[in-house]
Amino acid sequence: MTRPMTMAEKILAAHAGLDEVRAGQLVECDLDLVLANDITAPIAIDVFRELGAERVFDPDRVCLVPDHYAPNKDIKSAEQTKKMRDFAHEQHITHYWEQGCAGIEHALLPETGTVVPGDLVIGADSHTCTYGALGAFSTGVGSTDAGVGLATGRAWFKVPQTLRFEVEGELPEGATGKDVILHIIGMIGVDGALYQAMEFAGSAIEGLSMEGRMTMCNMAIEAGGKAGIIEADDVTRAWMRDRGERPSVEYHADPDAEYVHVYKIDAADIKPCVAWPHLPSNTHPVEESRHITIDQAVIGSCTNGRIEDMRAAAAVLRGRRVAEGVRCIVIPATQRVFKQCMHEGLADEFIDAGCVFSTPTCGPCLGGYMGILAAGERCVSTTNRNFVGRMGDVTSEVYLASPAVAAASAVAGHIALPSDLL
Template sequence: MPRPMTITEKILAAHAGLEEVVPGQLIECDLDIVLANDVTAPIAIREFAKIGVEQVWDPAKVALVPDHYTPNKDIKSAEQAKIVREFARAQGITHYYEIGCMGVEHALLPEQGVVGAGDVIIGADSHTCTYGALGAFATGVGSTDAGVGMATGRAWFKVPESLKFNVTGELKPGVGAKDLILHIIGMIGVDGALYQSMEFTGETIASLGMSARMTICNMAIEAGGKNGIIAVDDVTREYMDGRTERPWTEYHSDPEAAYARVYEIDAADVVPTVAFPHLPSNTRPVSEARDVKIDQVVIGSCTNGRYEDMAEAAAVIKGHTVHPDVRMIVIPATQQVYRDMMHTGLTDIFLDAGAAVSTPTCGPCLGGHMGILAAGERAVATTNRNFVGRMGDPTSEVYLTGPAVAAASAVLGHIGLPEDIG
């Protein structure tokens, strides 16, 4: 009989062809998807060429999404995208997403059914861990590993230890998934889960929709996690049924599985939270940040760019206008989110409020384009990182919040809560 294992250990064991694995063990796994974007794919393509193989191992299992600097902001970014485009065409890549059908990669691939439960996914982007919300093992890797993965369909891993975050009780009104994951990161620190699997369990997690679960798993890397993961349940099945293009497999942790640490979290302790510069772990209650005046608000990204996020922000800003000293930029994460916003009136709500609505792109999240900050400027963003210079000038500042707080702050001209709006 194999030893009791966690979800992550079971997925890795299955893909390594082993009956069991233990933390710290080095294993080689079959891959289900290899992902890269317009920043990382050109390097991966160059490394792929060095290997000497002519074809990727499976053109249906490589995903290339030009989303970071697209629509291209300058000549250099256009050249980057061209490398990806030409490689995708030459290789017959099934999952290549050009302008007009592309989206922010970590929102797009689940939406399009490219990833599913039980998969092992590597992506040359750190927020690949998003797909753990579907019950997959998904992790970011370097471009060299992605290039090797495209050539061989395999990758080496050290089996991570697992941490369990058991969240119980009901979240207070106005408290969402972004507040919860910021609360957790603030609690354990940016290296609190270094090269460990963050497994999220409990009745509170079970009550969350898929969009909220993706927000939580997306930011596992901000605590140093190797991956974030949530077990498959009815919410997951409903999302994947009729959507996921390949058969998927459920894995559940054994009751006796060993965890490096178990965190018990009472959902009632979580409040609307903001991460101050310059770390996602530098968290404070929003109620203590009302004196922070801002210049810009960004709603979007792979963390909070899905329709549910847009609806949450729109519900707050409806009937109000953006503060005259604030620029508000709204970026739906995919074309489908963009379309749904138009059809349900959310786009009009944002435009009526004085916000700018963009085509899908990572854009300002990484200081790419469409919202770069000048010296000394401050932004509230629903993104995932607020490092020094993340959105522009090294003296600028980024404050991370959920969509409702971001929308309220846009109206107020300073960080605040929806109830602060008159």
């Protein structure tokens, strides 16, 4: 009889061909997907070449997405993207999305059904942990590991310990998945889950949409987590119904699985909040942040650029104008979301409110382009990191928030709740 296991342990055991694994064990696993983008793929390709590999392990299991500096912002980024594009064509990569057909990788792969429940995924991008929302074990790796993965379809893992977060009850009005994960990061710190899986459960998590769950798992890395993961349920199955391109396997934690710690959180205690500079753990309720004036608002990214996020922002901006002296940049995460915004009239509402409405890109999140901050400027953003210089000058400041709060702040000219605008 096998020992009781967590979700993370079960997925790693299955992909290592073992009946059971335990935390701390080193295992070599078969990978379902290997992912890289226009920044990380060129280095991974160099590693692939250095290994003497001629063909990728499976052209159907490699995903290459131009999103960080795409559409290309300069000659160097154009060369980076070209290197990835040429490799994709040479290797007949099935999952290469050209600019104009793509979007931000961590929104694109779930949207297209490329990732399915039970998958083991490595990506040369730290927010690969997003796919845990589907019941997959997905984690970010360096470009060297990605290059080896391209060649072999395998990777070594140290089986992580698991922290379980049980969020029970009903979230207060205005609180979202973004607020839940910011609350948790504020509670345990940016190293509170260092190389540990973060397993999210409870009635409040079950009540979240798939978009809300993706936002939570996306930011597991901001607590140091190796992965964020949520059990597949009816919400997951409904999401996958017309999407999944491969059969999926659902893994559920055993009731007596061993956890490092089980956090029990009352959903009623979670308020709409903002992470002040310069750490995602520096969280404060919005109601205590109204004195902070802003120069810019960014609504988008792999964290909060999905259609639910666009609708939430548009609902606040509808019939209103962005405050004088404030720039509001709205970036749908994928071309599909961009198109939905047009069909639903959201694009008109953003533009009528005085926003910049952009084609999908990671752009401003990493200080790439499309919203760089000057010295001393402040931005409220739906992105995932607010480190020193993350979005521009080292003296600029980034405040992390939900789409509704970011939109309300753009209108108010300072950090605000939508109710403040009434």
